[in-house]
Amino acid sequence: MRESAAERHDRLLGLVRERGSARVSELAGRLGVSAVTVRRDVEELAGRGLLDRVHGSVSWPREKGGPAAPAGVGGGLVLGMLAPSATYYFAEVIRGAHEAAARAGARLILRISDYRPEEDQARTEGLLAAGAEGLLVAPGWRRPGDPAAYGDWITSLPVPTVLLERQPVPGSPLDGLDRVCSDHRHGVLLAVRHLMELGHGPPLLMARDDSPTALAVRSGYAEALGVLGVRAPQEVIDSVPAEVHPDRFEAAVQALRAAVASGAATAALIHNDVDAIQVVQRLAELGVRVPRDLALIAYDDEVAALADTPLTAVAPPKHEVGRHATGLLVERLGQERGSDGEAPQRHLTLLPQLRVRASCGA
The missing domain is CATH 1.10.10.10 (Winged helix-like DNA-binding domain superfamily/Winged helix DNA-binding domain)
Structure with missing residues (x-):
């Protein structure tokens, strides 16, 4: 690129x-x-x-004293935001942050890393150079080792910083920063419990492993099964984008079809929405109907409602994550400018919701 x-x-x-x-x-x-x-x-x-x-x-x-503030800012705060994408999941996070900044009389400026964590620091330097007085940072981490490999620089930023939708390693320096996150483990538990309350056995999980959300869904699935005292019907099916790896995507769909045909599973949770819609379409071509043969819940709720059979979905509070993170950052900046002592750092966790539609047969 x-x-x-x-x-x-x-x-x-x-x-x-x-x-x-x-x-x-x-x-x-x-x-x-x-x-x-x-x-x-x-x-x-x-x-x-x-x-x-x-x-x-x-x-x-x-x-x-640093770079000049951009023209037209006036006396208001300038907030910088680093996001891995401006589409799909993070579009709503950005929208929530932008609205909250506007209500606070602040200007929000944005940089996109395109999920390249090695570029995060340079993007953030650009925000500081453009006059950002505080930062909302969602690093472009994709793999479990990325926080350790591409995270140390965040703790040395010279302005107040709030992490967005990212869970650092417990006890690490990053763990001491303010952060606002969705509780994906809770979201997965909502989905698994709902399917089992409908009379299904433990659902099968099909998920990616290329983002912090995907990794949290995977770990949340194991925890949910433990909480409910059940075992997975089989190993997690690894999902990949159909347009990037069509052969591997087809193999994942065939694995899910085989699980349904053998009776190993009558329900599934799929991360993410786009994959779930494509899986449902391909399963229909293979003679597996949702929800007649397979009850299905998607994770993310970006486009799940637009499927031919509207998909029940777990909806992380993306807009609220952006709104609350911006409010916390503005509060921190106010404390810096005032005479009051600094308040303790905060970890704010927001709970996803389950939006029930036709695909789970409820």
Whole structure:
């Protein structure tokens, strides 16, 4: 994927902020672009007050107390938000944050990491360079080891920071930050319990493993079965995006079909909505009907209601996560500006809801 100018600017600002100053030739080498491109970028960023230029070098504007606030902000707060995506799940989180910022008289600026955790720090440096006085950070972690590999920098940020929809390793430095998260374990328990109350045995789980939500759904499934005192009908079926890995997606659908045909499972929980809709369509082609042959619940509730057979779904409180996180950040910034002592850090966990529709046969 070709890097955009905004992404390159973020990386450039991150390098200069880290070093204090740098030569254009050095920046060109680190960024992997020509010196002409870097000079053009520096000219633009210096014109916005984000960098200083001195004889072939650029420096962070420390003597000015940091970069100038963007035009039109006035006296209101400037909040920065790093999100892994602006679509699907995080679109609603961003919307909630934006609305809460507007109500507080603040301006929200956004950077997207596209689930590339190695780019998170540079994106965040771009937010600071653009004048962000506080940060909402949802790192682009995808694998279990990502918090340790790509998380230490967050604790050294120079402004108040709230983590969004991310659970750091317990006891780690990141665990001491403010955060607002959905309780996905509770959401999974709602789904499993609902299906069993309808008379089904323990449902089968089909899930991805490429995001923090997917990993939380998987661990929540094991915990839910333990709480209810039952065992999984078989191993979790690994799901993948159908458009990226069609062969592996077909294998997952066939595994679910075989479980239904053998009587091993009459119910399933699928993460996420898009996968669930595609699974239902493919199962129908294979002669397995939802909910006649298989009761099904999706996880995320982004587009579940739009399926041919509207899907019952677990709905994490995405909008409220954005709203509450922004409120907490604004409160922290108010404490910094005031004379009162700083309040304890907070971990706010919001509970998902189960939205019952036709796919579970209720």
